[in-house]
Amino acid sequence: MAYSDKVVDHYNNPRNVGSFGKDTPGVGTGLVGAPECGDVMKLQIKVNLETGVIEDAKFKTFGCGSAIASSSLATEWLKGKTVDEAAKIKNTDIVNELKLPPVKIHCSVLAEDAIKAALADYRDKSATTAAAAASK
Amino acid sequence: MALKFPIFMDAQSTTPADPRVVEAMLPYFTEKFGHPASRNHPFGWEAEAAVDVARQRLATLIGARDPKELVFTSGGTESINLALKGVAEMYREKGDHIVTTVIEQRAGLDVCKRLERQGFRVSYVPVQPDGLIDIEAIRSAITDRTILMSVMFANNEIGTIQDIQAIGKLAKEKGILFHADATQAVGKIPVDVEAMGIDLLSCTAHLIYGPKGVGALYVRRKAPRVRLAPMMDGGGHERGMRSGTLPVPLIVGFGKAAEIARAEMAAEGERLAKLRDRLQDIILSSVDEAYLNGRPDRRLPQNLNISFAYVEGESVLMGLNKETALSSGSACTSATLEPSYVIAALGASAELAHSSIRFSLHRFTTPEEVEYVGQRTVEVIKRLRDMSPLYELAKEGVDLKTIKWKAE
Numbered sequence: 061m062a063y064s065d066k067v068v069d070h071y072n073n074p075r076n077v078g079s080f081g082k083d084t085p086g087v088g089t090g091l092v093g094a095p096e097c098g099d100v101m102k103l104q105i106k107v108n109l110e111t112g113v114i115e116d117a118k119f120k121t122f123g124c125g126s127a128i129a130s131s132s133l134a135t136e137w138l139k140g141k142t143v144d145e146a147a148k149i150k151n152t153d154i155v156n157e158l159k160l161p162p163v164k165i166h167c168s169v170l171a172e173d174a175i176k177a178a179l180a181d182y183r184d185k186s187a188t189t190a191a192a193a194a195s196k
Numbered sequence: 197m198a199l200k201f202p203i204f205m206d207a208q209s210t211t212p213a214d215p216r217v218v219e220a221m222l223p224y225f226t227e228k229f230g231h232p233a234s235r236n237h238p239f240g241w242e243a244e245a246a247v248d249v250a251r252q253r254l255a256t257l258i259g260a261r262d263p264k265e266l267v268f269t270s271g272g273t274e275s276i277n278l279a280l281k282g283v284a285e286m287y288r289e290k291g292d293h294i295v296t297t298v299i300e301q302r303a304g305l306d307v308c309k310r311l312e313r314q315g316f317r318v319s320y321v322p323v324q325p326d327g328l329i330d331i332e333a334i335r336s337a338i339t340d341r342t343i344l345m346s347v348m349f350a351n352n353e354i355g356t357i358q359d360i361q362a363i364g365k366l367a368k369e370k371g372i373l374f375h376a377d378a379t380q381a382v383g384k385i386p387v388d389v390e391a392m393g394i395d396l397l398s399c400t401a402h403l404i405y406g407p408k409g410v411g412a413l414y415v416r417r418k419a420p421r422v423r424l425a426p427m428m429d430g431g432g433h434e435r436g437m438r439s440g441t442l443p444v445p446l447i448v449g450f451g452k453a454a455e456i457a458r459a460e461m462a463a464e465g466e467r468l469a470k471l472r473d474r475l476q477d478i479i480l481s482s483v484d485e486a487y488l489n490g491r492p493d494r495r496l497p498q499n500l501n502i503s504f505a506y507v508e509g510e511s512v513l514m515g516l517n518k519e520t521a522l523s524s525g526s527a528c529t530s531a532t533l534e535p536s537y538v539i540a541a542l543g544a545s546a547e548l549a550h551s552s553i554r555f556s557l558h559r560f561t562t563p564e565e566v567e568y569v570g571q572r573t574v575e576v577i578k579r580l581r582d583m584s585p586l587y588e589l590a591k592e593g594v595d596l597k598t599i600k601w602k603a604e
Contacts, residue, residue, distance in 0.1 A: 063514070071514055077583045094601035095586060096546035098508050098527050098535060102585035120585040124510035124528040128583065163533065 063125060064159035070129035075136050078118040080104045085189070088182025090174040099123035099167065101131045103174035105138055105146070107182055114138050114146055119174075126164040130154050130171035138175065143182065149175055203565045206521045207403075207498060207558035208352050208380060213449065214405035214559065220452040221407065224445035232442050233433060243444045250451025257454040258378075258397060259388035260414055267434040268447055271411035272379035273303040274427075275398035276346075278413050278438065279375045280307045282424030283344045283396070284316055287373070291343040295372075297321045297329050298541045300348050304377055308346075317341070325543045326491035327356030335366060344373045349381035349397075353525060353538040353554055354490030355499025357385065364393025373422060379403060379411075383457030384496055385465065389414055395422050401446065405559055406453030410446035413437075460559075468557050469497035471566045475555060476500050478570030483577050485590075489539055489552060498557040503539065503548040506587035507580040512553055515576035520569050525552035547586075547596075 063071070079102070080087045086107045093100040100123065106116040117135035121128045133154055138146050154160070154168035204212070224246060232247045234240025248263070255263040269275045284294065296308055298320045308318045319337040323329055329347065338345075345367055350357045360376055367374035375396035381387055382397075383404030389397055400411035415437065416422045430439025480486055485505040504512065509524030516522060523529065525536025527550060535549035555569070581587040586596060 071511070074583060079588065091585065091599075095550075095596060096601075098547075098550035100585055100601070102588075120583050120588055122506060122584045122586045123508050124526070125514040127508075128511060163528075 066158050067129040070132040071125045074132040076118050088178040090177025092173045099127050101174040103178050105178045127167040130167045134171045201519045203520045205555045208556040210402050211405045217449045217452045221445045221449040224448050250447045253451040253454045257458045267413045267437045269411045272400035275411045275413040276303040279396040285425035286423050287343040291341040292316050293341040294318045294344045295337045296346045299323050299538045323541050327354050331362045346375040349376045349378035350496050354501045355496035356490040357494045361392045401450035404453045404457050407446045407449040410450050465497040475566045475570050482574045500555040503552040506584045523554045526550045
């Protein structure tokens with residue numbers, strides 16, 4: 061199978077590979093997929109607690125080239141967006157940008173799931189922090 | 197010697213034709229174009245003589261007593277279809293049960309699936325973690341309705357060589373026909389249908405430096421005389437077992453490839469095993485948690501199959517594919533989108549099936565290529581592990597099995 065130039069570019073030069081400390085304030089972590097399915101993505105966002113803007117994003121992916129490219133692209137798109145804007149990223153946007161063939165659409169779905177999971181984790185943690193602050 | 201790219205290390209999918217093979221074939225496209233079944237003129241005689249020579253060479257390579265026991269087909273898949281369906285149809289009165297293994301190639305498994313839909317019963321014998329089939333497991337699968345055992349001689353993914361002689365002996369003891377799928381074995385390691393008790397044997401030219409589009413089925417004529425229902429009706433060629441005009445140039449090429457293989461097998465096998473062992477050393481000495489698939493001391497000399505934990509196979513191939521051709525058991529590289537059933541059958545986790553890479557060397561592989569591919573593989577694995585969340589978790593001491601994965 062031939063890969064699109066954009067998939068090859070993200071595979072060869074992945075953006076934002078790495079990790080944040082999970083317990084750092086403002087960090088939301090999403091870990092989706094399963095090793096037995098051949099795809100696992102870890103996607104993290106770091107949100108500015110004052111502005112609600114995603115200042116940084118990182119990923120690590122176990123998966124095929126298209127899975128790596130989908131998560132790399134997702135981190136690029138997340139940076140600079142507010143948490144609410146980030147929730148609007150759709151897998152179809154990733155499919156179109158990377159020109160993924162039908163057999164690789166699940167990679168984009170997984171990337172969308174990873175974004176959602178990271179956002180949910182961030183919200184859970186902020187709610188807990190807020191509750192803790194209120195109870196003091 | 198300077199490296200020439202891309203490097204081909206996928207020689208269990210196909211091999212390049214040997215120039216000596218191509219040279220032998222060429223006249224049979226043009227001046228010697230006759231139909232071997234034309235009995236009444238020199239064009240036919242010449243073609244028939246060429247086919248006879250090829251048939252003899254192939255018979256010699258596999259230890260067949262009589263060249264007439266070889267039926268030319270279009271390749272391994274057709275040979276397997278003819279053997280299994282032909283026996284099933286011909287011996288249906290005698291029984292309706294077939295014993296095979298879970299690591300057969302797709303053609304073998306799919307023919308068995310079809311036969312099951314037609315009312316046959318098939319036992320799929322499991323494989324041990326080292327890739328070998330336990331002969332006792334085969335024995336216990338046999339019933340009084342068993343008509344055929346079909347077992348792969350050497351596996352296409354992990355290269356494991358089965359104890360064919362023991363299986364042949366068991367077949368004789370039970371009076372059951374024995375088909376060996378030897379597509380990966382013929383021309384690479386010694387094959388002897390007489391000594392090994394093989395009644396039917398499938399092989400193909402393109403895996404032994406011959407042309408694509410031609411294969412053969414060995415069909416025993418004596419003790420026992422095996423009968424087959426043909427799949428192809430027509431002019432009654434190949435003793436009625438496979439009608440159709442013989443592709444003389446391809447058959448001539450197959451014969452030449454068989455002759456070369458027989459003459460060079462020992463030296464070539466030794467050379468390739470050394471190169472393969474070197475490749476294995478380069479990789480295993482530099483990469484942790486890399487697991488060799490298949491029993492090391494019962495492998496085809498050119499085969500190396502390794503699962504690299506925490507990285508996915510297709511991504512490994514993608515890191516190398518501009519310069520090196522390999523294959524993987526990853527779901528993403530298979531037409532069925534399932535991970536390798538062979539690696540999975542060894543009892544490895546599905547993750548390790550997704551992570552398997554097959555290196556297969558060939559007649560034209562050089563030591564320089566081995567050094568290069570070994571080093572590059574190590575680099576690519578390291579790079580991918582740096583971006584693998586599984587590797588990170590494992591290094592933190594997390595047992596991946598304790599995580600509740602949310603599969604899509």
